[in-house]
Amino acid sequence: MIRRKYKAVVIGGSAGSFSVVSKMLSQLREDFPLPIIICLHRLKHIRSGLVESIRLKSKLDVIEPDDKQQIVAGKVYLAPSNYHLFVEYDGSFSLSTEKPLNHSRPSIDHTLSSAAYVYRNKLIGIVLTGANKDGAKGMKDIADKKGITIIQDPKTCEVDTMPKSVARLITPDYVYSPDEIVNYLNHLVG
Amino acid sequence: MDFKHYLHVLKENTPYDFSNYSDNSIKRRLQKVIADNGLTADQLLEKTQCDKVFVEGLVEQITVNTTELFRDPELWPAYYDKLYPALKAKKSFNIWHAGCSTGMEVYSNMIILNELGLLDKARIYATDISNNMVRQCQKGSYRYAFNKQQLDNFAAVIKKAPINGVSRIDFAKYFDIDEQEDRLQVKDFLRKKVQVKRHDLVKEQMPFYNKFDVIFCRNVLIYFNAALQSKVYQVFHKQLFPKGMMILGNHESLTGFYKTKFSKNGAVYAKSNAFQFQYQ
Incomplete structure (x- = not known):
């Protein structure tokens, strides 16, 4: 049993990650003690509906946060369509419509890096299946701050470019299948 | 540093x-x-x-100058559910686009006003902190290929959700389109109707003497801290006519004191004095 010493979980994913996230949220314990911050790439022409679909299966409350909204434990936050999502030092979110990064808005690097600076070694970063390299630099920032880094096992990915890009920059702490990720998170508290 | x-x-x-x-x-x-x-x-x-x-x-x-023609296309019918009856009832009305960037939202809104038969009654004001953006807004010249998608998206949205009966817009009425030069040029009758001025929301006195019926300020205040946001909301509240309306970005919301000074109706915030606090 791992003692609880983390403050947040941050997850990035792209192609193929919707079903992985959906499944993970349906299997996480109801009393999950940390905020979960998720940044998923969306198809440009389908901007709405993602949060509704993720909500269907999640046991935890799923929110697309507004600018300056406070981050609360046990909630799931999904980066809203067409905004970058940042974690601020006062424990709130901020949104931005700056240029796309890695062709993406929201960009996983932005969310992960900002969370790394705020939560430092008390952050768990997870990168799932995806077809580009967004998220790799963010995971490096998490590793540099001594946070925990987990990538989805490329063998279980629909597209493995994203986790592999992370593995090229850093050696992740864990390489897990989606089930193993859920298992790891569910055992964060006894 | x-x-x-x-x-x-x-x-x-x-x-x-x-x-x-x-x-x-x-x-x-x-x-x-x-x-x-x-x-x-x-x-x-x-x-x-x-x-x-x-x-x-x-x-x-x-500064961040992201803007789009008919940004968040599905929200415009929702705005005009609230705006149309209020604006139609007036002899004339004033609209301020605070932080107008390249002006795409200013012209999008004017196109809808024209389709609804309201443009003649409208006085349109737009401001931005950047001199370059002020010039671009006045110029109303955009890249065609890049922006065409937005027009198409909006056309698809109003086909399904007409704005007070308007379900189709002929964009050629509003733009000169030159595909070879990749230009989408806003026509003069729209361009000349907007008063564009350089204005810093943070520091300066209002550049216009009149009050407003509608203030658009979408995805501008997200770059400010909470205290400065409050200060700007105070200015907006003061500059709006009673029952005047404020339109914010998709994921902006009022917090603290000014939450009580506006009533939220979907995506539209209406000035309300129903619940007044006295601060000494």
């Missing part, structure tokens, strides 16, 4: 005050400026204090 110190120097030596922008965001923007221009922290400080042209360019690079 000490960002707080830098912002202080900028404030003391130039007309620009970014000291109440949200920390993370201004830090990230400044880091990008330093990297993009290949400057050291000292060079940046020096240029800021004595190079006016550099400072104008800097403001450009710090």
Whole structure:
């Protein structure tokens, strides 16, 4: 049993990650003690509906946060369509419509890096299946701050470019299948 | 690089005050400026204090100028559910686009007003902190290929959700389209109707004497810290006519005191004095 010493979980994913996230949220314990911050790439022409679909299966409350909204434990936050999502030092979110990064808005690097600076070694970063390299630099920032880094096992990915890009920059702490990720998170508290 | 110190120097030596922008965001923007221009922290400080042209360019690079034609297309029918009856009942009305960027939203809104038969009654004002954006807004010239998708998206939305009966817009009435030159040029009758002025929401007195029926300020205040946001909401509240309406970005919301001074109706915030606090 791992003692609880983390403050947040941050997850990035792209192609193929919707079903992985959906499944993970349906299997996480109801009393999950940390905020979960998720940044998923969306198809440009389908901007709405993602949060509704993720909500269907999640046991935890799923929110697309507004600018300056406070981050609360046990909630799931999904980066809203067409905004970058940042974690601020006062424990709130901020949104931005700056240029796309890695062709993406929201960009996983932005969310992960900002969370790394705020939560430092008390952050768990997870990168799932995806077809580009967004998220790799963010995971490096998490590793540099001594946070925990987990990538989805490329063998279980629909597209493995994203986790592999992370593995090229850093050696992740864990390489897990989606089930193993859920298992790891569910055992964060006894 | 000490960002707080830098912002202080900028404030003391130039007309620009970014000291109440949200920390993370201004830090990230400044880091990008330093990297993009290949400057050291000292060079940046020096240029800021004595190079006016550099400072104008800097403001450009710090501020975010993202805008789209009919941005968030599905929200426009929702806005006009509230706006149309109120505007139709008036002899004339004033609309202010605060932080207008390149003007795409200004012209999008004017197109809808015209389709609804309301444009003649409208006085349209637009402001931005950047001189360059003011010029671009006045010019109303955009890239065609890049923006066509937005027009198509909006056309699809109003086909399904007409705005007071308007389910189709002939965009050729509003733009001269030159595919070869990749130009989408807003026609003069729209361009000449907008009063565009440079204005800094943070520092300056209002540039217009009149009050407003509608203020659009979408995805501008997200770069400010909470205290500065409140200050700007105070200005908006003061500048709106009773029952005047404010339109914010998709994921902006009022917090604290000003939450009680507007009533939220979907995506539209209406000025209300129903619940007044007395602060001494």
